[in-house]
Amino acid sequence: MKIKLIFIFFVFGLTIQGQNSLKGIVLNENQEPIENAEVYIELLHIGTTTEEDGSFVLKNIPKGNHKLTVNYLGYDTKNINIQATENDLEINIKLLPTIFHMDEVILSTPFHRLQSENVMKIESKSIQSLQKNGAPTLIESLTSIPGVEQFSTGTGIGKPVIRGLTGNRVLVYTQGVRLENQQFGDEHGLGLNESGIESVEIIKGPASLLYGSDALGGVLYFNPEKFAYQNDTKINISQDFFSNTLGSATSVGVKTSKDIFKFLVRGTYNTHSDYEIPNGDRITNTRFNEKDLKLGLGLNLNNYVSEIRYNYNDAEIGITEGINDQSTSKTLELPYQDIQNHIISLHNHFFLNKAKIDLNLGYVINNRKEFEEHEEEDHGFEPHEEEEHMEAALDMKLQTFTYDAKYYFPNFKKFETIMGVQGMFQSNKNFGEEILIPDATTNDIGFLATSIYNMNDKSLVQAGLRYDHRNLSTDSYEIHHHEHDEDESHEGDEIEIVDAIDKTYGNFTFSLGYKTKIFDKIVTRLNLASGFRAPNLAELTSYGVHHGTNRFEIGNPNLESERNFQTDLSLEYGNEHFEIFANGFYNSLNNYIYASPTGEFEDDYAVYEYIQNDAELYGGEFGIHLHPHPLDWLHLESNFEMVIGKQKNGDYLPLIPANKWSNTVRGEFAGNKIFDDIYLAMNLDSFFDQNKTNDFEANTEGYNLLNFRSGGNINFNKVEIQINFSINNLLDKEYISHLSALKIDEIPNPGRNFVLGLNFTI
Incomplete structure (x- = not known):
């Protein structure tokens, strides 16, 4: 019990101090705002989507190096290194069109890069895309x-x-x-x-x-x-x-x-x-x-x-x-596994x-x-x-x-x-x-x-x-x-x-x-x-x-x-x-x-x-x-x-x-x-x-x-x-x-x- 209490106090002792925020705008190749683009920091489980004017705000970002991923269907995915310090950050992001697919951040390798940046060839598929095949399992x-x-x-x-x-x-x-x-x-x-x-x-x-x-x-x-986007x-x-x-x-x-x-x-x-x-x-x-x-x-x-x-x-x-x-019938007969x-x-x-x-x-x-x-x-x-x-x-x-x-x-x-x-x-x-x-x-x-x-x-x-x-x-x-x-x-x-x-x-x-x-x-x-x-x-x-x-x-x-x-x-x-x-x-x-x-x-x-x-x-x-x-x-x-x-x-x-x-x-x-x-x-x-x-x-x-x-x-x-x-x-x-x-x-x-x-x- 003492160990558990020490751990709890340690976690919360890591502070709820002043938090950093990240503001930005996502634009297309013609400098036009992109609405509903996903902006996400994978390891922090923090994300949101852009407003009608392309703007977004992410709050509660710890100090340190992070990788910000921005994607929108029909455009190249961006993976951007950001350095969160004591001050709030502002950034403008430009996405370029692509025909085939969105790039994905790879989490199975420790460096968490986009697949296009990865040394190993790794297949990545969303479950939503696989569900279109209609497989029962x-x-x-x-x-x-x-x-x-x-x-x-x-x-x-x-x-x-x-x-x-x-x-x-x-x-x-x-x-x-x-x-x-x-x-x-x-x-x-x-x-x-x-x-x-x-x-x-x-x-x-x-x-x-x-x-x-x-x-x-x-x-x-x-x-x-x-998780859901912030405050959603x-x-x-x-x-x-x-x-x-x-x-x-x-x-x-x-x-x-x-x-x-x-x-x-x-x-x-x-x-x-x-x-x-x-x-x-x-x-x-x-x-x-x-x-x-x-x-x-x-x-x-x-x-x-x-x-x-x-x-x-x-x-x-x-x-x-x-x-x-x-x-x-859907009732199991012998033999069966549970x-x-x-x-x-x-x-x-x-x-x-x-x-x-x-x-x-x-x-x-x-x-x-x-x-x-x-x-x-x-x-x-x-x-x-x-x-x-x-x-x-x-x-x-x-x-x-x-x-x-x-x-x-x-x-x-x-x-x-x-x-x-x-x-x-x-x-x-x-x-x-x-x-x-x-x-x-x-x-x-x-x-x-x-x-x-x-x-x-x-x-x-x-x-x-x-x-x-x-x-x-x-x-x-x-x-x-x-x-x-x-x-x-x-x-x-x-x-x-x-x-x-x-x-x-x-x-x-x-x-x-x-x-x-x-x-x-x-x-x-x-x-x-x-x-x-x-x-x-x-x-x-x-x-x-x-x-x-x-x-x-x-x-x-x-x-x-x-x-x-x-x-x-x-x-x-x-x-x-x-x-x-x-x-x-x-x-x-x-x-x-x-x-x-x-x-x-x-x-x-x-x-x-x-x-x-x-x-x-x-x-x-x-x-x-x-x-x-x-x-x-x-x-x-x-x-x-x-x-x-x-x-x-x-x-x-x-x-x-x-x-x-x-x-x-x-x-x-x-x-x-x-x-x-x-x-x-x-x-x-x-x-x-x-x-x-x-x-x-x-x-x-x-x-x-x-x-x-x-x-x-x-x-x-x-x-x-x-x-x-x-x-x-x-x-x-x-x-x-x-x-x-x-x-x-x-x-x-x-x-x-x-x-x-x-x-x-x-």
Whole structure:
């Protein structure tokens, strides 16, 4: 209690002294004022929009260096360094028109630059733009981004796949903290709801320098919903309908902001029936229900800014066993998962004149239960404290505390430098009658330093070095094999002991990046980076049936850390009417871990053992965007993505996505003051045959999916209504994705889906 009181007095002792303000005017290329341009300081969570005369005022700005972002649709985004001192600031800002898109401030990298100023090529998409695709889940909406796919089990379970890597090789951040939710399992979904998320940033390649273990394959970084503009209050109601699953998604949010305090709250409820395939059948028990609550509180003092957020997510997800009884019910059948996530994040920014300290703390509780039909026998397992109407066969509670402290040195000539320490304390406890992974504790600590050198107006160099140390220890546990005679009378149990382990892993990682303009319109980025991933609990200690994958898995306690080295090269060219980009990569992996069949069977399940082999992945993404003159409303886009994954012995890696070619024709119309941002689009996604497969993996045939999109905004007094309508799989094509967990049973993916989205903002 004394520590808490000291902390509270310390925070408020940082003063509510005289506050700085920033005044300015935003003008276009003709020196005319721009109304409703967004003016925002991202790390302070302070923002507003310009008045009719282009003017704006931001209050309560701490002393120190800040980055002011100004954007307006159809104009280049400006990222301006400002130095707040004792005196109020005044600034005039000129925006120049652009045809294609607004630049975004990248928050997943520590220097918080615009993407156009960044050394690494990072994909950034607003959730609002992804919602136009009409996907029923957040992870499915991300598959419209080149290089990103999903490994799915029905519509309710999806895992991100970045350039062929998934599971523990892709790290997920939300609210600025690491999300830990037993992501090693193929049937373990993302665990996030898109409501209350502002945008997503995707690092396609090793990011271990910034994030440590598990960022070997890439990072999904979800930015939470922004607070309301200063001295403003907003109410938002959204409603989506999905024809294929007879689904509904409802979300209500309220947020308000004053000079010092900010607050927001959002509640969401999703419900879906079994999905329908083109022949009219429904895939039994692919239904799911989800409840989500998000809270946020911001505090701005003179030299201190704090933000605390909380997210509660409760998802009940059916586990299908094929096409059985046909139903449109939304009540779960056995087997199913009940997954509860609590995510608490606290972000603190301390401004020390020209220097700055960031301290981010996170606490994540993941309670994963799986219910199935089982014999009600007492095998000596300790019951959970809660009284259940049905005892969960699998009941795991994972608690993770993370910390991340960074010191931003004052800029020295052309150098910007950051040093930091990151760490994690994690514990896993079992309360169910089955044990998938043992009780265990994990302790991480990592030290990093990174710096940017601004060579000139055209060129940047960024380099960094990091060291990580991980200790992982487990308890021993018993596996009970039930013995039955021919008439199925119970004879007894055979007990297998899985030994405890205590492992330590240490790894150095580095990155080196270079960005330059070869010519006036051509930007190139070259990045060299190493990454690592320590083996997870399932790979080290499994011994038993994993029902999600329908196999008997045997871990290997002698596994070593995976290590990789990736080279990325990107080229971009753009003018008023034409954009083109090409991203190529080569990823060399040492000690790649995967489950391989032994040819044996245990308890009627095929036995898989975790082994290691060196591997390589290579490929890239290529795209063009044409905006022909004088057809200013027309956009033609084409993207191609490919990845090939092979072991060094010549065998192909499993679960590598098929090559994909996406083509879109889109019309955008400005409209008037009542109807604006109107769009119409047709999209054709072409997936190629995937026959570069592992020996124990089935090939899949190629297919084409035609999709339709339309929508726009209606402005009525102070109410803005956004309408999105889409038809996915317009021709009701029957197909099986190569990354579907149901392809082993030849179960098709969903058929045609009409999606209507309504979003009201007051």
